[in-house]
Amino acid sequence: MRKTFDAQLRELGEALVDMAASAEDAIDTVTRSLTSADAGTARRAIELTRAMDEMERGIENQCFRLLLQQQPVAHDLRTISAALKMVTDLQRIGDQCANIAELALLWPEGARGVGELAHIHAMSQKAAIMVKRSIHAYANQDAEAARTVIALDDEVDALFVLAKQSLVALLVERREEADRAIDLIIIAKYLERIADHAVNIARWAIYCVTGELVGSDLALS
Amino acid sequence: MDILSTRGLDLWYGDNQALKHIDMDIPERQVTALIGPSGCGKSTFLKTLNRMNDLVPAVRVEGLVTYRERDIYAPGTDVTWLRRQVGMVFQKPNPFPMSIYDNIAYGPRIHGVRSKARLDDIVERSLKGAAIWDEVKDRLKKSALSLSGGQQQRLCIARALAVEPDVLLMDEATSALDPISTSKIEDLITELKEHYTIIIVTHNMQQATRISDTCAFFLLGELIEFGQTTQMFSMPRDKRTEDYITGRFG
Numbered sequence: 246m247r248k249t250f251d252a253q254l255r256e257l258g259e260a261l262v263d264m265a266a267s268a269e270d271a272i273d274t275v276t277r278s279l280t281s282a283d284a285g286t287a288r289r290a291i292e293l294t295r296a297m298d299e300m301e302r303g304i305e306n307q308c309f310r311l312l313l314q315q316q317p318v319a320h321d322l323r324t325i326s327a328a329l330k331m332v333t334d335l336q337r338i339g340d341q342c343a344n345i346a347e348l349a350l351l352w353p354e355g356a357r358g359v360g361e362l363a364h365i366h367a368m369s370q371k372a373a374i375m376v377k378r379s380i381h382a383y384a385n386q387d388a389e390a391a392r393t394v395i396a397l398d399d400e401v402d403a404l405f406v407l408a409k410q411s412l413v414a415l416l417v418e419r420r421e422e423a424d425r426a427i428d429l430i431i432i433a434k435y436l437e438r439i440a441d442h443a444v445n446i447a448r449w450a451i452y453c454v455t456g457e458l459v460g461s462d463l464a465l466s
Numbered sequence: 467m468d469i470l471s472t473r474g475l476d477l478w479y480g481d482n483q484a485l486k487h488i489d490m491d492i493p494e495r496q497v498t499a500l501i502g503p504s505g506c507g508k509s510t511f512l513k514t515l516n517r518m519n520d521l522v523p524a525v526r527v528e529g530l531v532t533y534r535e536r537d538i539y540a541p542g543t544d545v546t547w548l549r550r551q552v553g554m555v556f557q558k559p560n561p562f563p564m565s566i567y568d569n570i571a572y573g574p575r576i577h578g579v580r581s582k583a584r585l586d587d588i589v590e591r592s593l594k595g596a597a598i599w600d601e602v603k604d605r606l607k608k609s610a611l612s613l614s615g616g617q618q619q620r621l622c623i624a625r626a627l628a629v630e631p632d633v634l635l636m637d638e639a640t641s642a643l644d645p646i647s648t649s650k651i652e653d654l655i656t657e658l659k660e661h662y663t664i665i666i667v668t669h670n671m672q673q674a675t676r677i678s679d680t681c682a683f684f685l686l687g688e689l690i691e692f693g694q695t696t697q698m699f700s701m702p703r704d705k706r707t708e709d710y711i712t713g714r715f716g
Binding site for chain 1: 671672675699700701702707708711712713714
């Protein structure tokens with residue numbers, strides 16, 4: 246029963262997994278752009294985020310059509326409302342990547358490849374893992390996997406503190422690197438925000454499975 | 467405060483058990499929706515609440531049904547009194563073949579109201595209560611059968627209100643109506659719950675979510691789930707409820 250609707254729900258899940266894969270790609274590409282010798286990598290990251298904007302509109306349309314045509318309740322309603330919330334977080338992740346890429350594009354060519362990026366790399370890797378896991382938790386209806394994403398956020402926050410400390414030290418020791426150090430602090434903050442969006446996605450994945458929104462008093466009853 | 471309660475309610479039509487041990491407490495001045503597939507027992511349950519099943523041959527009821535803590539199946543219960551307290555509106559509008567005025571005045575006259583002024587007052591108040599006064603006030607002497615289906619159904623609600631009931635039972639009261647008439651009756655139900663307890667049987671899930679506060683899901687004569695409507699339609703507790711309301715039943 247409801248074969249068409251079930252197929253449409255599967256397509257919605259697949260579209261979100263695709264968009265999350267693009268988000269991972271954008272995070273990875275933009276992080277590489279920080280050490281890349283040319284501007285091409287940063288530009289590619291921006292292109293990826295533009296494609297994500299298109300995907301967002303497509304997923305929103307899918308959700309609105311399903312709400313209109315199927316008048317979903319119970320788990321179906323949670324699946325679609327969670328998708329509508331998660332797609333916004335994914336799109337914001339794209340925005341943060343674009344912001345990072347635009348900062349990187351402002352750097353003179355020779356400034357790329359300078360060190361002090363170890364913490365930022367670590368943050369980027371963890372944030373990408375969080376995005377991937379959170380969407381897979383949704384697609385697989387795995388609330389436990391989603392909870393591990395929320396736990397990872399503390400590690401990203403701790404890395405942000407370390408990144409900031411080392412960049413402040415850089416700022417003090419090498420005044421000529423001050424602009425870049427400040428940019429990198431901003432970039433670290435963007436990555437920390439990306440991890441926060443992944444946490445939001447994980448919370449909606451849990452909501453989809455259990456009906457409870459972690460860290461909120463949202464309750465329909 | 468619960469106005470109607472059942473405990474261990476069983477009902478048989480001959481050898482066929484239609485209700486199995488139903489325990490339910492219906493809250494006062496709320497809308498309670500009874501849902502479930504055809505033959506699940508929801509209409510049968512509704513009819514036990516004002517003993518309309520007494521009219522069915524070979525029916526047997528066991529267990530307890532209380533209205534305001536009175537056992538309504540106790541010997542000596544005045545069924546006319548009960549049905550005045552617990553009124554009913556049916557699926558198909560069934561106005562009497564008489565004037566609009568006389569349709570409304572019928573019940574009060576049976577209950578002994580004779581004064582023309584008093585009857586005029588009841589007719590106006592009931593028609594206003596059922597949100598149909600403005601449409602019929604200039605043709606109260608016309609036949610009720612000249613009204614549209616939606617108007618006839620509101621007239622039947624007005625007729626039920628005329629005897630000042632406490633509870634209104636509605637058995638698929640909008641299923642024969644177009645969407646505009648349906649939404650008028652849904653608005654009316656929402657207004658009426660300020661003064662009345664309303665229990666509806668509906669096959670329309672969206673209607674149950676729109677207008678009911680509490681909801682009961684019946685399946686094969688059993689009460690599977692009973693609780694707040696928003697809870698049931700967002701996070702049902704029972705897999706069978708989920709399967710039914712999402713259309714994946716069977």
